[in-house]
Amino acid sequence: MSAQVIDGKAFAAKVRAQVATEVGKLATEHDLVPGLAVVLVGEDPASQVYVRSKGKMTVEVGMKSVEHRLDDDTTEAALLDVIKSLNEDPTIHGILVQLPLPKHLNEDLVIGSIDPAKDVDGFHISNVGLLGTGQKSMVPCTPLGCLMMLRDHHGSLSGMDAVVIGRSNIVGKPMAQLLLGDSCTVTIAHSRTKDLPDVVRRADIVVAAVGRPEMVPGDWIKPGATVIDVGINRLDAPEKGEGKTRLVGDVHYESAAAVAGAITPVPGGVGPMTIACLLANTLTACCRANGLPEPEGLTA
Numbered sequence: 469m470s471a472q473v474i475d476g477k478a479f480a481a482k483v484r485a486q487v488a489t490e491v492g493k494l495a496t497e498h499d500l501v502p503g504l505a506v507v508l509v510g511e512d513p514a515s516q517v518y519v520r521s522k523g524k525m526t527v528e529v530g531m532k533s534v535e536h537r538l539d540d541d542t543t544e545a546a547l548l549d550v551i552k553s554l555n556e557d558p559t560i561h562g563i564l565v566q567l568p569l570p571k572h573l574n575e576d577l578v579i580g581s582i583d584p585a586k587d588v589d590g591f592h593i594s595n596v597g598l599l600g601t602g603q604k605s606m607v608p609c610t611p612l613g614c615l616m617m618l619r620d621h622h623g624s625l626s627g628m629d630a631v632v633i634g635r636s637n638i639v640g641k642p643m644a645q646l647l648l649g650d651s652c653t654v655t656i657a658h659s660r661t662k663d664l665p666d667v668v669r670r671a672d673i674v675v676a677a678v679g680r681p682e683m684v685p686g687d688w689i690k691p692g693a694t695v696i697d698v699g700i701n702r703l704d705a706p707e708k709g710e711g712k713t714r715l716v717g718d719v720h721y722e723s724a725a726a727v728a729g730a731i732t733p734v735p736g737g738v739g740p741m742t743i744a745c746l747l748a749n750t751l752t753a754c755c756r757a758n759g760l761p762e763p764e765g766l767t768a
């Protein structure tokens with residue numbers, strides 16, 4: 469193994485400590501407590517895990533945490549009512565609606581009903597448009613976390629060749645915008661890309677966000693490249709015992725780590741940074757809502 473392991477868990481702890489310091493200052497100097505509301509509709513298991521650690525960490529950094537758990541047969545009107553009340557609540561600065569939503573709910577409509585200033589996921593089309601035009605916005609948490617790790621590792625990203633594998637609105641597209649903003653030459657690859665291995669082999673930075681377990685092998689990686697693995701896939705692991713599972717990324721870790729210059733592990737890489745950036749975005753939203761300067765290093 470030659471690659472330096474980028475420790476997202478440790479980095480995320482540092483980001484949360486910085487957020488906690490700033491939250492402390494808001495309390496003493498301005499009598500302000502940032503508030504984050506999470507709305508969970510139904511019982512999606514991936515979302516359950518996320519909501520649990522998120523709620524704990526929100527409280528740990530000194531913020532107010534509110535959870536709205538709604539039945540999976542909740543009507544669109546009822547969900548929009550909840551969001552409206554959160555939009556109007558001055559103690560709430562961030563609103564996150566857990567995705568995916570049950571099939572009968574229109575995700576675009578629901579996200580579109582969130583006040584863009586409180587849209588800490590950065591999924592509202594206003595924020596998408598602001599990011600795409602290089603204006604101040606709320607930036608999606610997973611790509612923001614990846615950017616922070618890349619900047620920390622490389623300093624400047626200017627002129628680097630970056631390949632983002634995956635074109636989702638949640639990760640791939642905003643990740644590409646952020647890399648472009650840091651003056652990378654950006655390629656977005658996806659399931660229909662011709663000669664994907666050769667496209668990936670050109671990259672100084674590879675961000676894998678396809679949701680297919682261990683899809684990117686080491687022999688696609690340029691020696692010395694930096695590999696950011698966004699995938700969190702749960703596989704059966706009978707070798708660990710009856711009914712056991714293990715988490716793997718979209719990158720085949722062992723073979724990629726043998727050629728990469730640096731790599732994020734799964735777990736302990738991008739995942740913890742996503743939650744840290746959600747808290748950073750809530751702090752940023754609170755500062756903006758109150759006309760206060762934003763803390764350094766927590767935004768794109």
Ligand SMILES: Nc1nc(=O)c2c([nH]1)NC[C@@H]1CN(c3ccc(C(=O)N[C@@H](CCC(=O)O)C(=O)O)cc3)C=[N+]21
Pocket residue numbers: 514515517518564565566567568589609700715734735736737738739740741742743
């Ligand atoms: N509106 C919305 N925004 C989201 O950001 C969002 C969402 N909906 N729905 C669900 C997914 C999932 N998600 C995760 C974040 C961190 C970890 C994480 O920290 N994972 C740990 C491992 C956790 C484990 O052991 O299972 C790690 O990678 O080290 C996982 C999953 C955010 N999501």
Ligand SMILES: [Mg+2]
Pocket residue numbers: 569570571572573574575
């Ligand atoms: Mg749906």
